[in-house]
Amino acid sequence: MSSFEMILAAAQRLQGHARVTPMLSSPFLNEIAGRRVLVKAECLQHTGSFKFRGGWAAISALSEAEKSRGVLAYSSGNHAQGVAAAAKAHGVTAVILMPADAPSLKIENTRALGAEVVLYDRAGGEDRSAIGQALSQKRGLTLIKPYDEPEVIAGQGSVGLEIAEQARAEGVSDADVLTCCGGGGLTSGVALALEATAPGLRVRPAEPERFDDVTRSLASGQIESNEEISGSICDAILTPAPGVLTFPVLQRLCGPGLVVTEEEALRAMALAFLRLKIVLEPGGAVALAAALFHGDQIEGDAVIAVATGGNVDAALFREAISSYA
């Protein structure tokens, strides 16, 4: 499993390659939330989401022999793009297994970033793990899982190192840090980083309704699954269940989860457009939505929300700002 030392090592390999994303804020958002809101804008990361960090960390940790054979990833889209871009920069072949119902922008971008895209039918119940393992064995590709992968978790943890430093610069030492949570890669990585560097910052996963597996797992003390695995606009963070590597970390370090509606995610996208001038996708806006609209479940004078991604189709973004901006 990942450790703080692995996060530091991953951050070192990421230096000069991943962007240090800014911590944004607006008095208008503070007023809505009733407390200071700091927004870690990972939508501004290369490929439009924090996933570039994990992709880079994993690929840069491969042996030369592994690099020469190539990598495989399966992803609803953001991990795909992150791995594709990182692979290209390393001169490594990337094969990406994507659900056919992923946003077309994510599929197109992944192809344009030089990866070979293989589509599968998520709604029809095809098992991506089985397809991925078969492909991986057949072609000698190294599988880079989206979250249950120590080097990926370590890469995402670099977000936590930056949050610790930026929160300190803002005078915030005691606050909840809300993450948009799918399988828990980012959430566990950030939690490990903050445990070592800013123990007053407590990570809490935020999820969309009907896909609140992590929140329910934290409450029950065991891994709980979602009934569905597709059918939400928050496509970036729809995973069947918390990972076997990530869940023990979440359980040890995270506070209770927060659950938001799809409408709240769209509303947070509109406010991020209006007040922060950033583009968020629904799945990248759930932490901000929780900070803004579920303040009754949060304590303290400040809250930090990680805005994890911005890869949204124009039509859905128009819907968000025309309804709520």
Place this chain on the structure above:
Amino acid sequence: MSSFEMILAAAQRLQGHARVTPMLSSPFLNEIAGRRVLVKAECLQHTGSFKFRGGWAAISALSEAEKSRGVLAYSSGNHAQGVAAAAKAHGVTAVILMPADAPSLKIENTRALGAEVVLYDRAGGEDRSAIGQALSQKRGLTLIKPYDEPEVIAGQGSVGLEIAEQARAEGVSDADVLTCCGGGGLTSGVALALEATAPGLRVRPAEPERFDDVTRSLASGQIESNEEISGSICDAILTPAPGVLTFPVLQRLCGPGLVVTEEEALRAMALAFLRLKIVLEPGGAVALAAALFHGDQIEGDAVIAVATGGNVDAALFREAISSYA
């Protein structure tokens, strides 16, 4: 007039108050432009534009007696918000004179930031300078002009200091730096900063068609005026003519201007949405539009575009992304 020393002093006063905005990029934009494109995302500055820097620099330079009487600004909107927010943080009263046809978002925001807003009829030919001076004398307010003001120019120049450092980190030492140019406050400040810190980076103003006063002035060697002063979606940078303080600096340090169409500005907004995940207003997108669509007038392997602001009404933003994203 402003000097490099004044810019350094302003940058010092801004430290910890203005955001160091990121330098963004995307392989997709590089491909369109045919060279590397670096985008200085000043839309992520407090109040959604670089104008916060000049407002803060000017107000922080006032005497205690001046601060106690308050300040006055006239602006199509971004300078208004910048001065309002900086004044509020200093506990200084701000009266802002705004054209009645400015985007409603900018007028609302300026009021919400605590300023007293006085509207005037720009299209009907009311002279904002005359109204401003009368108000200023009557109430003892210190006028903070939007661009022909040494401390304002010095504050905007801090963008140039950051560009020099960030371009160096990207390995870019020789490139055109395109600015969205109205009266020339940002453009002259950045030019002075780069002259001292990165002499291989040459500033070039970008303007919307029909409002290309600076481009024509640079070509003719004397101050030329626009025939109109309203009626473009690029409202942020519609000024009658280059300033008397700014023009000599532009003339001494800038390369030829670049002129883009309104459609190109909308197209650049859509690409910034899609590829950089930032929100730009038309007037804040003209430099990026020039970088992307007028590459035949640019030399070198890289170009830097300053994305100056993101205060755009939702309806216009929807139009941009529905037509071009």
